[in-house]
Amino acid sequence: MGHMDTARRVFDEIHGKNVVSWNSMLAGYVKSGDLAMAQGVFDEMPEKDVISWNSMVSGYTMARNMEQAYALFRQMPERNSASWNAMIGGYLDCGKIELARSFFDAMPQKNNVSYITMISGYSKCGRVEAAEELFGQMGERDQFLYNAMIACYAQNSRAKEALQLFNEMQKPNVNIQPDKMTLASAISACSQLGDLNFGNWIESFMKEMGIVMD
Template sequence: MIFKLRNPFKPSKLDRISMLVSKVTALLNLSLTIKQVNQLHALILVNGLNHLEPIIITKIINTRSNHSEASIRYLKSLVHHSKYPNVATQTSFVQFLYQHGEFQDAVREYARVHRSGMLPCSSTIVSAIQACTRLRNRISGIMIHGHVHGYGLCGDVHVGTALVGFYSKINDVETEQKVFDEMSERNAASHVIDEFLESGNSIMAEQLFSVMGYKDVACCNSMVSWYTKKGDMEKAIATFGPMLVKTSPSWTAMITGYVDSGNMEIARNFYDVMPEQDVVSCMKMIDGYSKNGAVESAREIFNEMDEKGHSLYDAMITCYAQNDRLKDALQLFDEMIQSNVNIRPDNKTLATIISICTQWGNLSFGLWIHETLMKQMGITMDDELGTALIELYAKCGRVDKAYGLFCGLQKKDVGVYTTMILACSRNGWKYDAVKLFEEMLEANICPNLVTFSGLLTALNHVGWTEAGYPRSFKS
């Protein structure tokens, strides 16, 4: 009898499969596109590694890239035909469907989970209830409510909140009140109040807040912020006043409410008695004074802050710009970048300063920012900054520099096209103006009256006014 010995240097089939599983698992832990996940799935099927399909499903569900209709269909097929279903993938799939607007399928998938005997988590039930709410599916919603009792989740605050929202949507006030009364953890349910407010259900939020025993800071801040956003300063102060602990967000919410309602005097009173002024409240005061033209009061607030960061300088520069104090804005910007202050401006700040240069016709300062300061500070051009520079160069007759920046923009809108067409028309680049207009139409960007004004100027220079525009207007 002849024995055939295995080559010790050649890996066995089991070893090869083990190595493949390790490699596939490692790859699935990387950040992948849907296409790359599909390729790994094909590799799994070819090698009979079907037990890895749940990992594939989880990976697709957790992929942050936009899911097309095709990828969602693929995922549905994968879930329904998987030979190794498990509760984690099945229940997370319900949440995935709800989050992507597949409400009907989310309800159906929840029903499949329930029929299979799997025990869904509370977040899955919440997604199913919310899907019924969006569909106004009374029967399915009530059915799921029945399952909630069976799962022992009646006291879950998230499930209860979802059920309250469902019964509110289908106008079943009696059941809504009953579910609300049964909810546990109401004395520590600031997140529930937030959910009510975010969904626009302020009545339930107020009712819950009123019956709470101990009202923590988070709950109070949520209600104060809600009232100030709605402009109901009477309820805001009634909630703010009894608060035992008032944090910076509490004070800032009140200041914001009075600023937005136009009552700067009361806002200033709150700001002055605030235990510790912060950047957010200071910026809000500057913005309020700016809208009221009280630039000196804004500067007084600015000067009082000991530590001034980029955002505070930006707010004050914007205040000067909005009130035509262009020289003051440039002086403050100069102070900002001096070595004793040394605050690095961002692209938004530079765009504001360059817009001021455009208003003032100060080409030299704009050129210095573009060609010197940006290089020194390593600031990369973006569309907002590029557009501001294009407007400056166009106004000052430097069409060559404007055109170069224009070509580098990632996104071009009607405003920047119009700026370039006008600049080209006024500075002898007539054929380029016509070419830009053609390009604009090909990009399906609708011109406005100013665009046509610039185009007609160019057409007049090339002698096409009487004959009419030979291509685009006749097509």
Template sequence: MNPNFEALIFLLKSCKSTRHTKQVHTLLITNGLLNFNFATPFMWNTLIMAYSQSTAPHKTFSLYTQMLINDIHPNNHTFPSLIKASPTLLSLRTIHGHIIKHGLGLGLGLDDFIQSSLIQFYGDHSEIEDAHKVFNENFGPDIASRNTMLNACFRNADIVSAENMFNQMPHRDVVSWTTMVNGFTKNKQYKKVMDFFGLMLGSNVRPNEATLVSVLSAMANLSCLDEGQACHGYVVRNHLNLSANMGTALIDMYAKCGCINEAMQVFSMVNVRERGICTWNAAIMALATHGLLDQALELYELMQKAKVRPNSVTFVGALSACARGGLVDKGLEIFGSMGQLHGVQPRMEHYGCMVNLLGRAGLMDRALELIKDMPFEPDCSVWGALLGACSVQGDVGLGEVIGLCAIEAQPMHCGRYVILSNIYATAGRWAEAAEMREMMAKRGIKKVVGWSRIWQVA
């Protein structure tokens, strides 16, 4: 084989940007390695794959067209890159048609890599029925295709299908179990997470970092401290790396279980170089939520000194700390710095924090003015923040108007009824307060009942 060819193919596989890919592509042309006599499917596939990994998907399809023009027949290594580079569902369907045309998409001939790529694309674009059709085209899908199908089901909230498929799998690996745990977590079915994690432990499949991060998220939302500590113990006993993701999950779990000291101990144990923005955000939010406002703002400043650029979540934590502490000037300073210094445009949740801050400080006029100047229509979170401020300030008139509007917008949100009921009660309007409670009962609005379980992580 031509040594120049081998060297250029190696460079092509190593390309990390469109510019580098184009440079190697040019060398292939100038060295005569793209002529009709020398070109092979392997070379074209490598070039297509390189472009599919860059920011030039249109070039990927242009190369595929040239490949067909030069009478080079695509094979099972050609299409996964084309599927990945497809910018729209229409282009994907065109590629799917070519797969069938070239005999790679029927019955046992469906390649596993092609199948997984198609399932993932259809699942990502909410075409779950097409994903099922592709999955069923292969009479013997491998475990990777099965795991991809599980993930596609969860992404489209087709949880029943995911469970049925999982139960029918002849073999399950750690990815299968983690996909189930992660899928239930993202769909907020936290009790299911705990059930499946218990089954996983009994199946002798060892959880990995991704599994534990999802499980810890469920434990945090259920305030399962004992189980969370057991997971932490598993991490320590098995010498698992306390990465940014693992550290963030543990910080969040401990904070939501009321253990702020343990949360900050975990933060201090995460290597400084491994602390991602998510780790800093979790710690700032934990401190703010537990009323350690000065420490939260100190950590916000320390993060910037560590050259970690804040994002929108960071500002929610910092502004929440200001709101809880009544730090109006500091809050206005941070809010003003978002776009000017950090290039982060305020979102709805940031305006909600500012409305909460101004309203609780008694600056109701400024809070209303801020809502008026918002670049988009306020949602229920903003009105809810103002309703909470009305409760603090005892503004019955404004609170009644906003409260009734908030209930109309979110009729199943128990907090809206409770706050308005409390506003009425504070003003001595007991009949209206009772009416709010009765309305909750009639609509079947109840608080989530706590629960617990016991199992052991080896």
């Protein structure tokens, strides 16, 4: 709820604080955007785990202070996929797509979030072919990955490819159910093409699925 003063009073009264208590306090300050207090808690922590480090790295990436985020990232005794994804997302938010890609390529183990983040980054700067390359590398694709690539096509005036991928995800061998995000991109693609029939079909599909147009 953002009541950090109250949270801090409760926190200060806890005897025998464990790492979960410290991480909760740390995450609260990061979420409220108070990085000075977050850094103070982080520095005081008698024991830090990967969640503690990730909270601070994410806080600095959200503030677009990539220099400090990178300094912490380098010091981390242990990293997981969330650590790498925070750095990738931070560099993308700052418009430094090549640095983001270098972190993506260096990741020891990539997950779907890593691919979706990079695809969305390429989409924002119009590099559709680079996004396609990453999408093609994924063997197992989920709804979120399809949504990212369909949105990339729709946002970059590649409406036909967006609808082709929309159709592909519903084929029996793929069988991934579209959600509101998928349908929003598909409607955008229909609008670009002036394809009223496909647009009407999507509207009927939404009614069948009980999805309300917002």
